[in-house]
Amino acid sequence: MxxxxxxxxxxxxxxxxxxxxxxxxxxxxxxxxxxxxxxxxxxxxxxxxxxxxxxxxxxxxxxxxxxxxxxxxxxxxxxxxxxxxxxxxxxxxxxxxxxxxxxxxxxxxxxxxxxxxxxxxxxxxxxxxxxxxxxxxxxxxxxxxxxxxxxxxxxxxxxxxxxFKQPPRPDNSYLFTTEVTSSCVDSYQHQNMALHVKNCWDAGSAAACSNQLSQFNTDLAYYDLKQVSFLYQGEVVIGDILQVACWELPNKLSTLCFTMTKGSKVVGQCQMEFYHNSPRTLKSVLGKAKL
Known part of the structure; x- marks a missing residue:
């Protein structure tokens, strides 16, 4: 550096x-x-x-x-x-x-x-x-x-x-579960903000590859991200089991919403907006391999 x-x-x-x-x-x-x-x-x-x-x-x-x-x-x-x-x-x-x-x-x-x-x-x-x-x-x-x-x-x-204002989570939103391991935390045993974003990214990719989203059908790596926002709302430490809900923002399907919970407590919210006119986004990646 x-x-x-x-x-x-x-x-x-x-x-x-x-x-x-x-x-x-x-x-x-x-x-x-x-x-x-x-x-x-x-x-x-x-x-x-x-x-x-x-x-x-x-x-x-x-x-x-x-x-x-x-x-x-x-x-x-x-x-x-x-x-x-x-x-x-x-x-x-x-x-x-x-x-x-x-x-x-x-x-x-x-x-x-x-x-x-x-x-x-x-x-x-x-x-x-x-x-x-x-x-x-x-x-x-x-x-x-x-x-x-x-x-x-x-x-x-x-x-x-x-x-941002997160809309209510739909009952049929895709649910992704992950555990916070020792490689995910800092010296305070807290999970880093960047890895919160990774958890949401993994949830979105899993939802797309499971045909749970209308405008995304493969790994999010093949889509061009425009903006990602994350709101930290609770402590996440080593050993925690996190559940990440993923769904498409109503009336703006190029945006994915995520809510991260630990038990019954919401510990983070995220939104990811993608370029809708990108040649690699929104159903233009049919030839790409699944996860």
Whole structure:
């Protein structure tokens, strides 16, 4: 990885492709794209003693003296057509990341994803994060220095992204079950947001390959994703059994809805919109193999 620090609150980094990034259609999968966005040299949201050396992937859990961390409440990635129109096997991604909103205990960070060689825009993302005290598990006020040092011109949002309105789940929605294993969790034993998206992607692919959807009939890897949004609503830890319901959004069948539950509790909601006019989407993949 290569990092360009414009300031403590605005920086760029180049990465990829990583091992196992590519799906069966030779594209960087949406959850791996989210991993690229999450992997950063940003420790602004943690409190780390000055003697601790900051290195890539040095997370708060590994820093002695850390008292707070940030947890994602909502994430949205918008993928531009150019993302689907170029080979990904040697694609290096540049991510420009900055703070776009400051609240009392939460903040937003925006990301612009580009082709590192051509500077062509490929995707954009926004994350709404909550600053949490590790010991008490309660929201923690943002540092005063953030308000002093982050330029008001940089804050392009007056309020955090509110998410989406999920329609009621149909009785005949497809149900997909998965277990959270040790390879799915971080050092807190929590499942990462990117893997929540993977669970939903797997549920959608299984539903399509089981002929449970009207406009999708094979693995979602063969469809061009336009936008994915995920709302985190509950804790998911190692050993949990998750059930993911999948169905098509009424009156907009190019969008899939997902509700993730743990027992009777809803722990996450997701929506994925696909390009309806793409040559690889919406019943134009009849020649593709099933899962």
């Amino acid at each position: 290569k990092y360009i620090a414009h300031s403590d609150y605005y920086f760029s980094y180049v990465s990829g492709p990583h091992y196992d990034d590519l799906d069966k259609n030779y594209k960087i999968s949406p959850w791996n794209l989210l991993f690229h966005i999450e992997c950063e040299l940003d420790t602004a949201h943690v409190e780390v003693p000055s003697h601790v050396i900051q290195t890539p992937f040095y997370f708060a859990a590994h820093a002695p003296g850390t008292t707070v961390n940030a947890f994602t409440r909502f994430c949205q990635i918008t993928i531009l057509p150019a993302y689907h129109l170029q080979p990904h096997w040697n694609l290096s991604l540049r991510k420009d990341q900055w703070f776009s909103y400051l609240g009392n205990t939460s903040y937003c960070k925006d990301v612009a994803v580009k082709n590192a060689l051509t500077d062509e825009p490929l995707a954009k993302a926004v994350n709404h994060l909550v600053r949490v005290d590790i010991k008490t598990q309660q929201p923690s006020k943002l540092p005063d220095k953030w308000y002093r040092e982050i330029s008001k011109d940089q804050l392009t949002r007056s309020k955090p992204l509110q998410g």
